[in-house]
Amino acid sequence: MIAQKVRFRLLDAIIVVALLGLAGWVYYRIAYGIEYKANWGVIPQYLLRRDGATGRLVANYLVEGLLTTLRLSVWSTLLAMLVGVLVALSRTSSSLFWRLVGGAYVETIRNLPPLVLIFIFYYFVIDQLMPLLGLDALLSSRSMGALRAIAWLFADPSLLTQLISGVITLAFFQGAYISEILRAGILSIERGQREAAWSLGLSKLDTMRFVIMPQVVRRVLPALANEFVNTIKYSSIASVVSIQELTFMGRQVVVATRAIFETWITVSLMYMTLTLTLSLFTSRLEQRLRARD
Amino acid sequence: MPSLPDIAPLAPSDAAAAPADDILIIEDVFKSFPGVEAVRGFSARIRRQEVVVIMGPSGSGKSTLLRCLNGLEQADSGLIIVDGIPLDDNHAHRLEIRQETGMVFQSFNLFPHLTVLENINLAPMRVRHKSEQEATARSMELLGMVGIADKASSYPAHLSGGQQQRVAIARALAMSPKIMLFDEPTSALDPEMINEVLDVMKDLARAGMTMVVVTHEMGFAREVADRIILMDSGSIVETGTPDTFFTNPREERTRRFLSQIL
Ligand SMILES: Nc1ncnc2c1ncn2[C@@H]1O[C@H](COP(=O)(O)OP(=O)(O)O)[C@@H](O)[C@H]1O
Ligand SMILES: [Mg+2]
Numbered sequence: 001m002i003a004q005k006v007r008f009r010l011l012d013a014i015i016v017v018a019l020l021g022l023a024g025w026v027y028y029r030i031a032y033g034i035e036y037k038a039n040w041g042v043i044p045q046y047l048l049r050r051d052g053a054t055g056r057l058v059a060n061y062l063v064e065g066l067l068t069t070l071r072l073s074v075w076s077t078l079l080a081m082l083v084g085v086l087v088a089l090s091r092t093s094s095s096l097f098w099r100l101v102g103g104a105y106v107e108t109i110r111n112l113p114p115l116v117l118i119f120i121f122y123y124f125v126i127d128q129l130m131p132l133l134g135l136d137a138l139l140s141s142r143s144m145g146a147l148r149a150i151a152w153l154f155a156d157p158s159l160l161t162q163l164i165s166g167v168i169t170l171a172f173f174q175g176a177y178i179s180e181i182l183r184a185g186i187l188s189i190e191r192g193q194r195e196a197a198w199s200l201g202l203s204k205l206d207t208m209r210f211v212i213m214p215q216v217v218r219r220v221l222p223a224l225a226n227e228f229v230n231t232i233k234y235s236s237i238a239s240v241v242s243i244q245e246l247t248f249m250g251r252q253v254v255v256a257t258r259a260i261f262e263t264w265i266t267v268s269l270m271y272m273t274l275t276l277t278l279s280l281f282t283s284r285l286e287q288r289l290r291a292r293d
Numbered sequence: 294m295p296s297l298p299d300i301a302p303l304a305p306s307d308a309a310a311a312p313a314d315d316i317l318i319i320e321d322v323f324k325s326f327p328g329v330e331a332v333r334g335f336s337a338r339i340r341r342q343e344v345v346v347i348m349g350p351s352g353s354g355k356s357t358l359l360r361c362l363n364g365l366e367q368a369d370s371g372l373i374i375v376d377g378i379p380l381d382d383n384h385a386h387r388l389e390i391r392q393e394t395g396m397v398f399q400s401f402n403l404f405p406h407l408t409v410l411e412n413i414n415l416a417p418m419r420v421r422h423k424s425e426q427e428a429t430a431r432s433m434e435l436l437g438m439v440g441i442a443d444k445a446s447s448y449p450a451h452l453s454g455g456q457q458q459r460v461a462i463a464r465a466l467a468m469s470p471k472i473m474l475f476d477e478p479t480s481a482l483d484p485e486m487i488n489e490v491l492d493v494m495k496d497l498a499r500a501g502m503t504m505v506v507v508t509h510e511m512g513f514a515r516e517v518a519d520r521i522i523l524m525d526s527g528s529i530v531e532t533g534t535p536d537t538f539f540t541n542p543r544e545e546r547t548r549r550f551l552s553q554i555l
Contacts, residue, residue: 192402195365196461200416200468201392210415214406 030261042257043266065249066270071154072163072245073232073274076170080231083175088182089208102179109176114237118169122241125165135160159244166238166245174231181223185216218289225282229275236271246270314340316503317362317472322371324357331357332368333527339472344504346514349524350550355507358524359474362505363394376471392420395465399477401457403449403464409436410445413464420468428467435463439493455486459493466497473497475506509554515539523547 031038049060059067091102109117130136139147139157147157155163189212197207217224239248250267254260317339324332331354339345347355360366362373364380364387373380375390404412413432417423423431436442439459441452449457458478465473475494479487491513498504498517508514514521514535521538523530523546531544542548 190402192398192400193404196396196398196402196404196464198365199363199391199394199396200464201388201420202416203419206419210419211404215404218406 038262039257039259040262042259043262046253046257046263047266061249061253062246062266062270065244065246065267066274068155068163068243068249069232069235069245069247069271070274072166072170072235072238072243073228075154075167076174076235077228077231079167079171080174080178080227083171084178084182085213087175087179088186091179091183092186106176106179109173114169114173114234115240117173118166118237118241121169121172122162122165125168126161129168130161130164135164155243162238162241162243165241166235166243170231170235170238173234174227177230178224178227181220181227182216185220186212188219189215221282221286221289225279225286228278228282232271232274232278316341316343316376317505318372318374319358319362320372322358322361322373323369324354324361324366325369330527332361335371335524335528337522337529337532339503339505342501342503343519344498344502344506344517346518346521347505347507347524348509348514348521348550348554349530350553353524354527355524356476357527359396359476359505359507362472362474363391363396365396392468393471395468395470395473397458397461397465397473397475397478399480401449401454401461401481403457403461405449408446408448409441409452409460412449412460413467416464417467432463432467435466436460438496439463440489453486454482455489458482458486458490462490462493462497472503472505475504475508477507477509479508479510511539511554523550525550 043062046061047059047063048057050056051058087102087105090098091106093099139150139160142150150157150160154160193211193215194207197211202211235245236247238245239251242248246267250263253263257263315338317337319335319337319339322332322335323330333354335354335358337345347358349355357366361368362375362380368380376393378386378389378393380386380390403409404415407415410429410432413435414425414428417428417431418425433442433445436445439462441456441459444452444456444460449460452460462473462478478494479490482490487510491510494504494506494513495517506513506518518535520532521535522532523538523544525546530550531538531542531547533542537543538547539551542551
């Protein structure tokens with residue numbers, strides 16, 4: 001195992017109690033020290049609001065933000081896995097050229113702050129990539145249904161460019177870390193596995209696909225799960241390029257209500273809902289895979 | 294152990310490409326690693342259905358030679374022709390040779406994430422493009438022959454060493470190879486499991502499979518080998534039938550080797 005999986009132990013319980021105590025103290029300081037009047041009542045209306053026309057409850061800023069964070073994370077994780085697999089393959093390939101290309105990519109990404117990266121990608125994507133893809137033309141030719149599907153899966157067409165640049169940035173950033181994890185995993189597979197596959201006449205691609213990668217993924221799943229959680233956390237930097245994800249929406253709500261603590265605590269809990277659900281899911285998956293050996 | 298009726302159908306028409314009956318021609322093969330000359334001018338001709346046992350002290354180049362024969366290592370020089378196909382830079386030749394040569398390793402090298410059946414099915418399905426049904430029928434037949442049909446849906450980790458090695462043999466046979474290479478197939482096994490693997494190999498030999506076996510199992514060599522080759526420092530010291538090799542070796546080096554392993 002490359003990384004230990006997260007488990008709740010006695011020590012964790014003690015830490016939780018200590019943290020709760022600390023939170024109580026901080027609350028006390030805020031409430032009585034700086035005479036902050038908590039006003040939790042303003043929060044719910046920013047989660048859900050009643051639609052004026054239909055009278056139904058619909059998502060408001062914070063829940064919208066959560067959904068955007070979710071979309072951003074899902075697409076960038078998928079793309080990051082693709083990038084990670086390709087880079088890991090090139091870094092473990094027999095070709096010096098591809099090893100250098102992969103190495104240069106990983107080193108560049110790892111030595112740049114993600115915030116700088118997102119600015120670069122944002123302007124590059126908006127300036128160069130979008131016209132190249134002809135996204136606007138593509139969008140304007142779509143039917144209403146298609147546009148609604150795009151809005152549901154990605155973002156409102158008017159915000160699509162931002163979302164794509166966010167997804168690309170996160171994917172390239174996380175892809176570098178994921179590729180390192182996968183590379184370590186690939187190198188950890190015993191030589192005999194490749195030799196057996198070779199002797200059976202399997203192609204290189206089939207060897208990777210059916211013999212090496214399935215074993216790699218099992219071995220590095222805990223480390224990968226950690227990177228998936230990181231993707232969700234880092235998605236908050238997308239707020240700086242006006243992607244209306246949870247952190248961005250949190251700032252809007254703070255500006256509107258001045259309920260600083262209430263808002264950010266709510267936002268924190270919403271992030272934790274995502275990350276803890278993901279952790280739970282991956283540890284289940286791990287258990288199921290481990291049942292075999 | 295059930296008999297092996299239909300191992301590797303030996304179509305006589307295939308022989309057209311190969312001169313006479315030599316299915317494997319090895320001529321003056323050299324292979325070095327940085328600082329070591331592992332194989333130094335090895336030559337041999339192996340006939341169809343022949344069983345050749347290679348013996349020799351550790352580090353004498355037996356594994357390296359075997360690995361050169363199916364292209365796992367690339368020989369520095371020399372000639373290797375498998376059933377009329379030269380092992381050269383031609384990608385198609387190399388591919389065909391490794392599909393036609395089965396290899397069994399000391400460490401089994403089963404795929405741990407696949408069941409026994411999936412291990413055996415993988416190559417026939419991916420390489421020979423058999424349907425799952427077709428592949429499974431053949432795989433179950435092979436599992437029956439190596440005596441572990443009941444383990445088809447187990448994962449390798451739940452099998453004993455002897456069972457794993459028998460699966461590895463079945464897996465190699467599933468590609469219907471023309472030659473089987475064995476690299477110390479019983480060296481990693483507990484003594485009580487050695488015979489179950491050797492029995493399968495004996496059946497295979499009797500069914501007419503061409504085999505090159507690196508082993509120090511004298512009983513096996515005496516019983517099924519047509520020829521025994523002693524290797525030392527990368528080349529052949531002595532070649533002989535089991536009778537002459539064990540009872541009346543020509544070389545002093547062979548006598549010394551035999552006294553060590555007896
Ligand atoms: N991949 C390799 N790299 C470097 N040296 C090797 C490699 N494989 C084998 N050798 C060396 O080649 C020699 C022959 O090894 P090997 O063929 O494994 O012998 P045997 O199987 O008879 O014990 C040994 O000295 C060994 O250290
Ligand atoms: Mg060896």
